[in-house]
Amino acid sequence: MAARTSSITATPSGTRTTPIALLRTEDFWVRSSTMLHFTQAGVATQETTRAIVENCRAIDPVSIVTGSRRYNFNTYVYSQQVLFRDCYAYKSRHAFVSNGHSTVSGVVFLRGTAEYALNSSEGHRRWSQGLLYDGHRDIDPHYDYTLGLYNRGRYGTSHGWSAAHSVAWRCDVSTSRLIVQKPPTAQNYAIGCLGTVTGDGPFQQPAGYIEGTGQPGLLPPSLYEAQFLDRLRDGF
Template identity: 35%
Template sequence: MAGAGAVYGQHQPLVHTGDKGRLVYNTYANEGEDNSVNTIPDFSFAGYRGGGVSLPQAPVKSSLYPVPGDNRARIQQAIDSVERLPPDSHGFRGALLLKAGLYEVNGTLYIKQSGVVLRGEGQGARGAILKATAMIQHTLIEIKGSGKGYGVDDSNRKKITSAYVPVGATSFTIADAAGLKPGQAVVVTRTPNQTWIDDLAMAQYGWKAEAYQVEFERTIKTLQGNTVTLNEPIVDVLQDRYGGGYLSPSKINGRIQQCGVEDLRLESAYRNDTAEDHGWKGIVLQRAQYCWVRRVTARFFGYACVSLEDASVYNTVEECAMLDPKSITTGGRKYSFNLAGGAAFNLVQRCYTRGGRHDYVTASKVPGPNVFLDCYATDTHADIGPHHRWATGLLFDNIYGGQIRVQNRKAMGTGHGWAGAQTLFWNCFSYQSDMKVESPRGARNWGIGCVGKQQNGSGYWESWGIHEIPRSLYLQQLQERLGATAVANVTTTAQRKGHIWQLIEAWKGEGRMSE
């Protein structure tokens, strides 16, 4: 299949709806290989609590009205008071409700205890507006866990003995399963070698094998002898030729859980359209699990509306908008919805951007899987897709935007090289320039059911110019794993009926989308 996927009709579809209405998967070989053993992975584990779970409604425990001048200390004190409350049976301490009006905030607001929600009275111009007034680059709201790393038990590290663990697989063999048990959290570490660097020709851009060890959090489902079966699929190949990998028990600590930011409008003060000394990120989640950001509109920030960072997993961002960012238009700016630093199993859906550069984007070595679903971008200044250095397991599902690309970025930036692997553009639409799909050796990127002005790149293509069935791969995978109720839990009626780009474009982050 290497190099041949660009012509539709020369191969069987990799995933399609079968006679019984369920998905049928066909295997494929990665670029430069001839072993047809890989399958498109199940992305449906992305989202709050692993997908298919409704976002909760925490009870209000405290309320504030705005006052003239800086409100930061008042709001932080109120957050701190909620943080001191005992959690209920669902893990919630409660919500702080900000009544409608303008709150000037001179600095960062922090949520540092699990079970705390910051809620406003709407993301429209008449809702609760937090205005970042500090004239330095800063984050306005931060949901912040503690600790670092994955709590890996290196003393019990298990060598993966399967010579080739394909994409989409959930099972493989290890040298010794002693001490492991079903339900246990583990980390699968991919350990690339110099052969991998050489085959990708990345040394010229400063890539070093030891810098590309990537850790994938998973859970053991079953054990049979030395064969391990995981709950969630592998989204990057582990093969002996490129250094293989190992599995380790893990016990991560310090993650913050059951926190949310919702129904707010965030704005940044700024000196002029290219100013950089003002609000930079609207909301950042760090070491966050089972958290969410919903119905938040951010205006004039230099970098992002929402950035998920530092091993943030199983979170949902929905019905959020990034409008009119203020900064110079070049590298490291205007990344409207950003995944970075070990982010995995996250869902970004029903979002809107205007004036961004990399609107739905990942940073380096993001492990995945992660999903962008039913999102819209206009007035774009650069491409949607993985940005640099081997992000894996990405699904861009029904994304409308300008340039949409997964490619070898070579010396761009600081030696970005191959931006992503196992990146799937499913039923996307590009209104500008081109849609580009390139595949690195030993991996695969896909464009399936996409429509655009120009098809570019020799990666894997199917059904160019015609949208595929099912409309949404993520939602179909979710339904087949958890049922129709799970899909209803995380979607709108319009979303279940078809494309919602017109609805999002008409909404533009002003008020509730349903209105």
């Protein structure tokens, strides 16, 4: 299948805001690429659907540690049906993040690894929905919690509920903690994760659905891959 695109930018060297930005793209792939010395993101999507970012590394960002910086893998507005698979982030603020509010849905972060994270991977603001963190892993985090499906309240530009109808599946936050809270009219889930899983976030809300914390042997190993195989068997 040929990739169709309205705009893609790629800057191969030097310090750049975002080395690879997918803008108004569909059916697009980014594979086996390394992005470094960026300020805002290594790979970012906007107005993009049916994209895969696979086996990529976003490392060594060069910036002060503050807002709008170090979103190593970032889905921005109107990003839907985007898969990040087997990607690695180093020294991020928000390594794997939905940053596009309610126009973002159906984003999968599969087997992502965040090393030396300075803040959490998360739905970031204003009702991102249908996010799946599947097999996410944190190494040597430098923040109190490293994965979040929760209420961010007045943070940033009044971020409010960062995620709804979203799932953390078999994620490893054993050196940190995962926050999962229940939004009004919706739910978030943490299933079979390792580490501390809690509804106790920076803004008080009911805990989300938490099951099987610290219990080995959860099947299927990957929720995304199991659902993908089901669709193939059903002819979709």
